[in-house]
Amino acid sequence: MRILLTEDDPQLGRATQIGLEQAGYAVDWVQSAEHAHTAVRLHDYGCILLDLGLPGQDGMQALHALRKAGYGGAILIVTARDKIPERIAGLDGGADDFIVKPFDLDELAARIRSASRRAAGRLREELVHGDLVLDVAARQVTQAGKPVALTSREFGVLLTLVENSGRVLSREQLEHQLYSWGEEVESNAVQVHIHHLRKKLGRTLIRTVHAVGYCIDKPAPEAGA
Template identity: 45%
Template sequence: MRLLLVEDDPMLGAAIERGLRIGGYTIDWAETGEAARAAARAQAYDAILLDIGLPDGSGIDVLRDLRAARDLTPVIIITASGRLDRKVEGLDAGADDYVVKPFDLDELLARIRANIRRHEFRPSDLLSVGEVTLDLSARLVRKGDEQTNVTAKEFRVLSALLRRAGQFISKGELESALYDDASDVESNTIEVTIYALRKKLGAGFIVTARGLGYMVPK
């Protein structure tokens, strides 16, 4: 997996880059906001680690430009500022996570994995299988011409299944799509959600295979 590190401090940047490479990632390192914008235009990344204080402006502006260009790459802000208003500003601008320096490398790697995992289940357009259509921007589900009311959990599970229609998704993967920490998930959450979706969309819309998980057939 390839990450973009945006950090202007040479020593800190080198340390982070070394740790991420040891963690198994390919790293591109940009030291300015303009270099970060150029890299994001030229290359698709699995995640971006973005410092706020850059020599040519704020990393928040870089983030806003990415989101304005409909770049949905997970962005983790890494900054020395732990002020609440800065965190709120970053998250409102479209950041997926916020890590305050100094941080533990193992925690950063865990946050990278969690954000990449969630992004895999984030559809970026309309998803349709048969009569069922999911509209992410409007957060609507339709069966044929009729709108189907679903809960937030049902919407996220259905999004994951439609995103990977024709492939089995394990229960654990679906739990990870719902929660940052799967250990907090009640044991029957996925089963209850799948049961509810079948009632609303049809008993055969989601199939189950022991040892493989759940799938929406194409």
């Protein structure tokens, strides 16, 4: 999943970006609400981490503007403001959660997963697709009950395809979910990840649609369902 981090403190912003990237996320970091609005217009984010104390437009104003513009993903307010009325205003204003600085990165990652799960309409942290089970929190996969070792990028590709089962995703769409700004991406990176996934999970799981992209078909309905 690709995350937009808004944080005007350079040290905290960089530390948060690095920590979340190590947890398997692609993270774009901006330091103002103006840049956040531009990023959201240009990219598809599964979650926005929104600081309230931004220069220029206040974070609460940014929150209202993002929702008014139609952003439907998860928004977590990340701020040093810890007054109950501010928490209530943020949640009532369209935020999915509220975490106070300083925070633990593991807790932040858990809150991101929880808010993103709710935004996607999922109740559990596991995704089941046929004989595949994806544990999103642990970033682990089992197939027919047996663990399958995947790299972080391979897991990201598989998760994105399973979450969008039945849809064909282009190489560019998959890259968009895997890599943040400034990362060098080999032209065949996605193809390599797909190749490795097919070796580990079977060649029929991921279907290539010529000149379009890749797809994991929806599981066939069970007999009698």
